[in-house]
Amino acid sequence: MGSGRSRTVGVNLEIGDEPIRAMRYLNVSIERKLKYSITQVHEFANRVITTRKKELSLELPNKKLKSDLLTIFIRLKDDEGKPFSDTFLRNICVNFILAGRDTSSVALSWFFWLLVKHPEVEKRILEEIQNILCQRARTTDMEDLADIKGFSIQAT
Known part of the structure; x- marks a missing residue:
């Protein structure tokens, strides 16, 4: 994912975003790959959410409750007292997956670069x-x- 993002940033810096918009509209090149990757990540997150909801529906009342972030978000309600949508839950999952990946790898990269220096x-x-x-x-x-x-x- 990192090389694709770097490649996209490089293209945007050199020639602006007009070619990217055209590729997105035509669903070609990098944009097709990006859409495919996003679909794969979304499908994975949706499977995790579906599995967790099934587990929670089968949970016995006297069994210890799970306390991971996804379970907490599934049990929370919005301002109107309704459960959050699967799309919202999926976006939360993806956010945590991507945020954890980037921050850890960037921190380690800087740490080792500083050690070399x-x-x-x-x-x-x-x-x-x-x-x-x-x-x-x-x-x-x-x-x-x-x-x-x-x-x-x-x-x-």
Whole structure:
């Protein structure tokens, strides 16, 4: 998805959006691929919503309620007391899927770029990791990252 977005931005910067509008109208080239991709994402989100609604309809009254975001939105009502539409729920799902993807990848890209530009910070982080690993007789897990001060400071 990233290369397609970059390609589209590049085209818009060079020649404006008139060719894009024509391609969208004619459903050709990048616009056809984009429509197909959007359809695939929407269908996936719709399947997730349908599955979750079925699960919730079969839920027993004394069973512990699910508390994920989709379930919360399914149970919420709008200002008029009506449940949100499947289109609204689908858009919420897609928003979370895309927002999570981009922010994480961008943050990691910048983090590693900054490490390359500041080898002294990279060296301190590596030393700290080695010190912590040497102190432990067990295997390391994600919780050990909390002990690495340089990592948490540099990552934020």
